[in-house]
Amino acid sequence: MDGTTTSLAEWSGDVVLIVNVASRCGLAPQYATLERMQKEYGPRGFTVLGFPSNQFLQELSSNEAVLEFCSLTYGVTFPVLDRVRVNGRHTHPLYVELKKTPDDDGKAGRVTWNFEKFLVLPDGTVRRFRPHTVPDDPAIVGLIEANLPR
Numbered sequence: 001m002d003g004t005t006t007s008l009a010e011w012s013g014d015v016v017l018i019v020n021v022a023s024r025c026g027l028a029p030q031y032a033t034l035e036r037m038q039k040e041y042g043p044r045g046f047t048v049l050g051f052p053s054n055q056f057l058q059e060l061s062s063n064e065a066v067l068e069f070c071s072l073t074y075g076v077t078f079p080v081l082d083r084v085r086v087n088g089r090h091t092h093p094l095y096v097e098l099k100k101t102p103d104d105d106g107k108a109g110r111v112t113w114n115f116e117k118f119l120v121l122p123d124g125t126v127r128r129f130r131p132h133t134v135p136d137d138p139a140i141v142g143l144i145e146a147n148l149p150r
Contacts, residue, residue, distance in 0.1 A: 001063040001082050008094070013122050014045045015147050017135070018098065020086045021050040022058040022114035023069045030115050031074035033135045037144075038078040045122075045149040048078040048135075051094075053086050056114055086111040101126040104139075121147045 008016070019034065034048045052059050052066045060066050063083065070076035084092035087110050091099075095111065098118045102108040108128075117129040119140060129140060 001067055001080055006079075006081070008120070011047055011049075013149055014047060015041070015122060015144050015149075016120040017046070017048045017140070017144075018094070018118040018120065019048060019050055019135075020053045020055075020084070020095075020111060020114060020116055021070075021080070022053060022056060023060045023066055023073075024058040025056070025114040027113075027115040027131055028073075030135055031070065031076060035074055035076050035078065037135055037141075041144055041148065042078075046144055050076070050078060050080040051086075051092075052080065052083045053111075053114070054083065055086050055088070055111070058114060059083065086116075098126065098128075101128045103128045103130055119143055122149055123147075 021031065022028065038048045060069060067080060070080050084095065086092065086095045099111065100108055101118065113131040115131040117133065117135065117140070119127040119129065121143065127143060129137065
């Protein structure tokens with residue numbers, strides 16, 4: 001969000017939870033859990049990457065407003081990156097790739113709502129969790145703990 005360019009290579013070898021976030025969504029309280037997980041597992045090689053998206057018309061109108069909301073409301077310290085499109089003709093290339101991953105029911109394709117989660121493991125394996133699966137669901141936590149590099 002600060003205008004610098006980054007790459008997922010920055011987190012190579014780590015466990016990364018990629019989440020399309022939205023400040024005005026009813027699922028926004030998941031920010032608190034994401035931040036708690038960042039603090040608990042971050043020192044051991046885990047990070048949350050938040051990608052704001054207004055695809056579902058529930059995100060604030062500017063990067064500055066999103067950062068202020070995240071900081072003041074939830075004390076977010078994990079990286080919140082630039083706003084992206086997760087569906088449609090102008091889908092961000094990262095989400096083009098992530099959406100190829102099926103969820104546990106075998107369904108790939110469109111992101112269905114805000115706070116859909118993609119867990120990227122150190123070996124490159126991606127696991128997909130739908131929006132209503134809370135970030136600290138035992139299936140997610142188990143995968144994180146089993147794959148932490150340190």
